[in-house]
Amino acid sequence: MARQPLFEVRGSPVHGLGAFALRRIRKGTRIVEYLGERVSHEEADRRYESKDANDAHTFLFIVDAKTVIDAGVGGNEARFLNHSCNPNCESVIESRRVFIEALHTIEPGEEMTYDYQIQREEDDPPGIDEVFACRCGFPQCRGTMLWPPDPPKSPRRTPRAQPRPSQRKSATRKPRRQARDTGRRVEKTSRTRGTARKSSRRR
Numbered sequence: 001m002a003r004q005p006l007f008e009v010r011g012s013p014v015h016g017l018g019a020f021a022l023r024r025i026r027k028g029t030r031i032v033e034y035l036g037e038r039v040s041h042e043e044a045d046r047r048y049e050s051k052d053a054n055d056a057h058t059f060l061f062i063v064d065a066k067t068v069i070d071a072g073v074g075g076n077e078a079r080f081l082n083h084s085c086n087p088n089c090e091s092v093i094e095s096r097r098v099f100i101e102a103l104h105t106i107e108p109g110e111e112m113t114y115d116y117q118i119q120r121e122e123d124d125p126p127g128i129d130e131v132f133a134c135r136c137g138f139p140q141c142r143g144t145m146l147w148p149p150d151p152p153k154s155p156r157r158t159p160r161a162q163p164r165p166s167q168r169k170s171a172t173r174k175p176r177r178q179a180r181d182t183g184r185r186v187e188k189t190s191r192t193r194g195t196a197r198k199s200s201r202r203r
Contacts, residue, residue: 006031007077007112014082014136018111025106031089034061034078034098036071044068063096083145084113086138117147 005022006029012018025031036059039047044060047070059071059079071079078100081089089112092099106112118132125131129144142148 009077009080012082012111014084014111014113016082017080018113019077019081021106021108021110021112023108025102025112027102027104029102031100031102031112032076032078034069034071034076034091034100036061036069036075036079037073038063038067039070040066041068044070061091061098063093063098067096069098082111082113082136083116083134084136084138085115085134085141086136087114088112089114116145118145120146 006025007019007021009017009019012020041062048060059075061069061071063069069075081100088103088106088110089100090103091114092101100112100114102112103114113136120128129146132145134141134143134145
């Protein structure tokens with residue numbers, strides 16, 4: 001008997017389409033892999049270089065210094081998870097693959113979100129915060145999907161036991177979602193939380 005899917009994609013009060021839990025999802029559950037065509041940063045920039053500077057829509061996700069996932073080509077439903085400043089999910093890189101995992105237990109009907117943490121760049125045009133405005137509704141919403149200019153260092157935490165040593169780090173989207181090290185270590189395992197970086201719009 002086929003098991004009920006974990007989530008469905010439908011209209012979201014946050015933005016456009018969103019991903020909503022169909023059943024209770026426990027903390028730590030690996031919900032979905034972020035899929036799409038794997039391309040170089042240079043190719044990702046080429047694809048989006050003519051993009052309107054006022055368009056914040058992006059399906060680009062940084063894997064590492066060489067690779068970006070373009071979910072606009074061959075992507076799956078993972079691309080519909082919206083940003084929130086108070087997310088219930090996080091993105092994780094393991095063996096150069098990007099996964100979305102539950103930060104805490106998610107109840108049926110709850111929209112699944114994670115913090116894109118889009119990186120600022122020196123050549124960002126004026127009003128970039130408004131272009132990437134966040135309307136997640138969280139009382140302490142920072143008002144933008146962009147990460148603060150000087151993000152605070154994450155506190156050291158007790159590492160969570162892993163089933164096997166593997167390289168884990170938190171994922172990032174392009175404008176592009178980009179990784180930030182939280183300093184957690186388990187043997188040879190490293191884990192960071194996901195972020196995004198904007199599509200290249202050089203001027």
